[in-house]
Amino acid sequence: xxxxxxxxxxxxxxxxxxxxxxxxxxxxxxxxxxxxxxxxxxxxxxxxxxxxxxxxxxxxxxxxxxxxxxxxxxxxxxxxxxxxxxxxxxxxxxxxxxxxxxxxxxxxxxxxxxxxxxxxxxxxxxxxxxxxxxxxxxxxxxxxxxxxxxxxxxxxxxxxxxxxxxxxxxxxxxxxxxxxxxxxxxxxxxxxxxxxxxxxxxxxxxxxxxxxxxxxxxxxxxxxxxxxxxxxxxxxxxxxxxxxxxxxxxxxxxxxxxxxxxxxxxxxxxxxxxxxxxxxxxxxxxxxxxxxxxxxxxxxxxxxxxxxxxxxxxxxxxxxxxxxxxxxxxxxxxxxxxxxxxxxxxxxxxxxxxxxxxxxxxxxxxxxxxxxxxxxxxxxxxxxxxxxxxxxxxxxxxxxxxxxxxxxxxxxxxxxxxxxxxxxxxxxxxxxxxxxxxxxxxxxxxxxxxxxxxxxxxxxxxxxxxxxxxxxxxxxxxxxxxxxxxxxxxxxxxxxxxxxxxxxxxxxxxxxxxxxxxxxxxxxxxxxxxxxxxxxxxxxxxxxxxxxxxxxxxxxxxxxxxxxxxxxxxxxxxxxxxxxxxxxxxxxxx
RNA sequence: CGGGGUGUAGCGCAGCUUGGUAGCGCGCAGCGUUCGGGACGCUGAGGUCCCGGGUUCGAGUCCCGGCACCCCGACCA
Numbered sequence: 125x126x127x128x129x130x131x132x133x134x135x136x137x138x139x140x141x142x143x144x145x146x147x148x149x150x151x152x153x154x155x156x157x158x159x160x161x162x163x164x165x166x167x168x169x170x171x172x173x174x175x176x177x178x179x180x181x182x183x184x185x186x187x188x189x190x191x192x193x194x195x196x197x198x199x200x201x202x203x204x205x206x207x208x209x210x211x212x213x214x215x216x217x218x219x220x221x222x223x224x225x226x227x228x229x230x231x232x233x234x235x236x237x238x239x240x241x242x243x244x245x246x247x248x249x250x251x252x253x254x255x256x257x258x259x260x261x262x263x264x265x266x267x268x269x270x271x272x273x274x275x276x277x278x279x280x281x282x283x284x285x286x287x288x289x290x291x292x293x294x295x296x297x298x299x300x301x302x303x304x305x306x307x308x309x310x311x312x313x314x315x316x317x318x319x320x321x322x323x324x325x326x327x328x329x330x331x332x333x334x335x336x337x338x339x340x341x342x343x344x345x346x347x348x349x350x351x352x353x354x355x356x357x358x359x360x361x362x363x364x365x366x367x368x369x370x371x372x373x374x375x376x377x378x379x380x381x382x383x384x385x386x387x388x389x390x391x392x393x394x395x396x397x398x399x400x401x402x403x404x405x406x407x408x409x410x411x412x413x414x415x416x417x418x419x420x421x422x423x424x425x426x427x428x429x430x431x432x433x434x435x436x437x438x439x440x441x442x443x444x445x446x447x448x449x450x451x452x453x454x455x456x457x458x459x460x461x462x463x464x465x466x467x468x469x470x471x472x473x474x475x476x477x478x479x480x481x482x483x484x485x486x487x488x489x490x491x492x493x494x495x496x497x498x499x500x501x502x503x504x505x506x507x508x509x510x511x512x513x514x515x516x517x518x519x520x521x522x523x524x525x526x527x528x529x530x531x532x533x534x535x536x537x538x539x540x541x542x543x544x545x546x547x548x549x550x551x552x553x554x555x556x557x558x559x560x561x562x563x564x565x566x567x568x569x570x571x572x573x574x575x576x577x578x579x580x581x582x583x584x585x586x587x588x589x590x591x592x593x594x595x596x597x598x599x600x601x602x603x604x605x606x607x608x609x610x611x612x613x614x615x616x617x618x619x620x621x622x623x624x625x626x627x628x629x630x631x632x633x634x635x636x637x638x639x640x641x642x643x644x645x646x647x648x649x650x651x652x653x654x655x656x657x658x659x660x661x662x663x664x665x666x667x668x669x670x671x672x673x674x675x676x677x678x679x680x681x682x683x684x685x686x687x688x689x690x691x692x693x694x695x696x697x698x699x700x701x702x703x704x705x706x707x708x709x710x711x712x713x714x
Numbered sequence: 715c716g717g718g719g720u721g722u723a724g725c726g727c728a729g730c731u732u733g734g735u736a737g738c739g740c741g742c743a744g745c746g747u748u749c750g751g752g753a754c755g756c757u758g759a760g761g762u763c764c765c766g767g768g769u770u771c772g773a774g775u776c777c778c779g780g781c782a783c784c785c786c787g788a789c790c791a
Contacts, residue, residue: 671750
């Protein structure tokens with residue numbers, strides 16, 4: 125990848141026309157968190173006047189939060205530009221016809237917002253923009269000479285999530301930076317993928333997010349290669365398997381484990397029925413037969429759009445929905461109903477693979493030894509059931525969840541599980557979209573070839589919420605400098621003192637003239653209120669101009685995360701603050 | 715979509731069991747006193763008690779039906 129010239133060094137110049145006075149700020153801080161907010165970050169989002177809910181999963185940025193969102197966008201933009209991506213913009217309303225080319229008009233129906241125009245033409249509020257980019261690409265790009273290219277935009281996405289949650293963590297409308305790479309071949313796609321991966325590492329680091337890249341499932345997207353950038357925090361919705369020993373990290377949906385070596389067993393005894401009255405669960409069997417869960421086979425009868433499938437797992441393992449969906453190539457899996465049980469010859473609670481009339485998938489962790497399995501007869505199980513001998517063991521696949529303590533598939537080390545927030549993802553699709561949409565270019569050899577395609581997303585608002593969630597203390601937010609709504613928070617104390625007001629006004633005017641972003645608390649409030657709000661809002665530097673400090677011919681300077689304040693002589697205060705801000709900007713731009 | 719919870723002033727909540735003038739704290743407005751870690755006094759404004767039916771002389775409270783929001787799960791590039 126070509127690295128462009130380093131982003132310009134930040135300069136202190138007049139870049140910001142905003143003159144924020146807290147006396148007139150739209151959006152007030154809250155002493156108490158609204159009852160709807162559960163997570164600490166969600167509470168701070170609301171208390172610090174960053175954003176306000178409008179409806180479930182729909183938020184308004186207040187002025188403070190809007191500035192944060194714009195700074196996050198700027199960082200993302202700089203890093204996309206740095207790898208040569210070109211910014212453009214596609215509409216929010218997208219016509220049905222393009223979605224129908226890939227089949228996603230139907231596939232995405234349950235989670236999308238739709239509308240019709242007055243002629244009855246159908247549109248989707250953009251869920252994402254692969255189809256639109258591919259449509260443009262097939263018109264704009266005719267020759268291999270025009271490749272490779274990466275385009276991106278910041279645009280609102282609509283997703284009718286069944287359950288929005290935790291403030292901005294999961295919402296129904298949000299701005300995403302989505303980038304799309306178009307290449308002539310697989311090698312080109314790999315270069316673009318690597319370039320975006322690198323851009324993401326830098327982007328999240330600059331935003332103050334400690335994001336790790338993990339292997340992820342591609343879901344309904346097609347393609348095989350995908351990574352998510354995850355920030356580990358308890359509010360996260362995803363579960364991530366992490367090796368304590370090596371670099372292996374994977375989303376639970378995809379995480380594998382090294383299976384233990386098992387010694388081949390000799391000829392096992394014949395399968396025999398045993399009475400297990402009322403024992404319809406693995407737990408009940410453990411109790412009544414006094415054997416560990418691993419001694420049993422769990423057989424799940426599942427319903428898919430392609431028919432009923434029986435999945436056989438060891439009794440101590442859970443089925444992994446994502447792995448199953450991918451294996452079976454179906455969008456949805458539910459438990460079988462009574463009719464399905466009857467058709468397959470299974471009895472609920474006593475289902476086993478022996479004699480079952482259904483497609484049987486055997487999990488890779490099922491060993492070739494004797495197990496206790498359901499007998500498909502009420503109150504009866506079979507002992508000494510051996511896979512391959514007593515039932516078909518032809519279709520084997522890894523369809524189980526990993527557990528803490530499992531062996532790492534890469535190095536054999538120990539896996540742990542942690543919760544994470546997915547702040548970004550990158551997908552490599554090969555020619556999946558180009559094939560569906562007939563998007564080709566004329567290659568050097570004169571033949572038409574399909575585009576190799578990748579897409580790369582970062583949700584801005586989720587990023588902001590994750591920053592709050594991971595940068596705070598018991599008083600409030602501690603904004604990383606690069607994304608703080610303002611750089612310096614000036615507190616006048618008290619504002620009805622003529623000298624204090626005049627000094628604070630002059631200092632603020634000087635700082636603003638030099639381009640420092642200042643939030644000026646000029647309210648006639650008590651010290652406690654103002655300091656508490658300053659800590660809550662979490663601007664990186666606080667400057668207090670007070671009667672007390674002016675007696676020393678000084679102002680007081682304090683970092684949000686430091687406990688000690690420093691007295692700075694009044695006559696050098698502006699220069700000193702400007703210098704500190706300059707250095708903080710330089711550090712934040714790296 | 716399944717399970718649970720909550721809807722009463724801007725925010726946090728009480729009142730509902732046992733029907734009878736709608737309350738408390740914070741915030742907000744005015745005046746005064748304060749002024750370095752969410753000050754104090756006085757005065758005041760602010761309510762379709764989520765919505766619609768029903769029972770009743772009378773419903774915030776009881777009954778029926780809806781809706782919204784939150785949490786857990788399912789689902790989810």
